[in-house]
Amino acid sequence: FISYVLKTFVEHGADEDILYVNKPHIGTDVLSRVVISIREEIIRLGGKILYETLVSDFVIKNGAIEAVVTDNGKSFACDHLVLATGHSSRDTYRRLEGLLNMEQKPFAVGLRAVHPQRIIDDNAYGDISEDLRNKLGAAPYKLTYNTSTKRGVYSFCMCPGGYVINASSEKGRLAVNGMSYHDRASGFANSAIIVSVDKDDYEDRGILSGMYFQEEMEERAYKLCDGAIPVSYLSDFKKRKASVLKAGHEETVGKAVKGSYKGADVSAIYPEFINKAICEGMEAFGHKINGFDMDDTLLMGAETRTSAPVRIVRDETFQSNIRGIYPCGEGAGYAGGITSAAVDGIKVALAISSDDVVQ
Incomplete structure (x- = not known):
């Protein structure tokens, strides 16, 4: 059914390259038009919205x-x-x-990690001409790691040349997500770096215990910066301390984020076992992608809605x-x-x- 789905997207405005490229990418800017076209088709066929x-x-x-x-x-x-x-x-x-x-069911929570896209491209493409890099476009990555306590840490919803966005949908709670426009040209790469959790990791409050856990983390994230996206440098996150964005760095961060943001202690969002797992995972990923765990890596939260x-x-x-x-x-x-x-x-x-x- 996947090919049918992709063909349907193309019929409603997505680029034809999603039918044959290895990792199809529509782009949030194009997807919004695709959704409108699909909605209009539903109405034409007798549906109501x-x-x-x-x-x-x-x-x-x-x-x-x-x-x-x-x-x-x-x-x-x-x-x-x-x-x-x-x-x-x-x-x-x-x-x-x-x-x-x-x-x-098990799910995962964590933070958005942001890097200059150049770091990711250098790892993926090596020493090639600038012209060839431009033809290949912003490179993606996929990373997985099992911690010393056998807990999974992995990248999710990686957005080459993308943006971190405030995806909050409830009053007093903050959740982030990532997106890329079709051209993937922001100059920054972001991905959720998430940690697997299950029902043994939080208080038993019935069948919706996992949802209550998510809500609590989102409330903490909201309170950190009064609704703005909290941002930490990895070096500060490791020390469990608040970050103050460096002079001249605010403008750079603004190119990677859609919405308000502020330096904060994002380690205050999660229980310590999640913070430890993220730190261990980031170090491991630094061995796979040079610079992935550099001190100035930006971490933003809370990434809580990876799955139900x-x-x-x-x-x-x-x-x-x-x-x-x-x-x-x-x-x-x-x-x-x-x-x-x-x-x-x-x-x-x-x-x-x-x-x-x-x-």
Whole structure:
């Protein structure tokens, strides 16, 4: 299904090179236009998009979905309900608790590491001409490491020539993410450097314990700089001390970040076991990419939303314990990115159409 997904993106405005390059890249600037085109196609085919509309309740009868109720009091009858909420729809998780069978799953949290793109390119391309470098474009990387305590540390959502962005969606909480425009020309590389966590790493507060853990880390990140992105130099992070951005460095940092930022002690966001794992991982990655663990490496947080902290259980027909409800995509715990979520959506659609044929 991956080729079908990529072809669909191209039909709606993405560059054709994503059909044949090894690591397809659409670009956030292009993707926004692709999404608009897909939305318009859905409407043309008879679909409706309801903005600022919250599902507030589910009507269940004889173990099957009968309708959904929205916050404006309207009810929508349905035999099939696809729950493709995304992994940040925490209000929906709260509503589903006790209704749908869910299970905790491992996830990962950490910080965004920012380097001059030149450092990454030097490692990837070596001693080649500037003309050839320009043709090859900004280089990516993928890094993994197991710490001395057997905890996984790895890069995630690496953005060559990209930006760190404030991706917060809730009042009083701060989460960062990364993005690259199509040209990947910011001059900086960033990636999440994340540490694997599971239910034994945080307080047991029920099935949504992982979500509560994420929320607590985001609240700490928000309070550090009153909503601005907290930034530390790696050298200060190792000492667990606040960073003051060096004279003349603020403008440089601004080229790598979208949104407000401020020097801070980002080690205050996480428990010590996560800080230790990040330090150990960064040192190991410095042996793989020269300069990766240099003192001036920038760390920004909190990177908490790499994947859903729960999985909504579904059977071989893709349905939950309530007939007619189909958990789907990242929010349901069955995907980890744009393409894999699209593929999961196709599988759910085929399951629904197959069910209709049988009936």
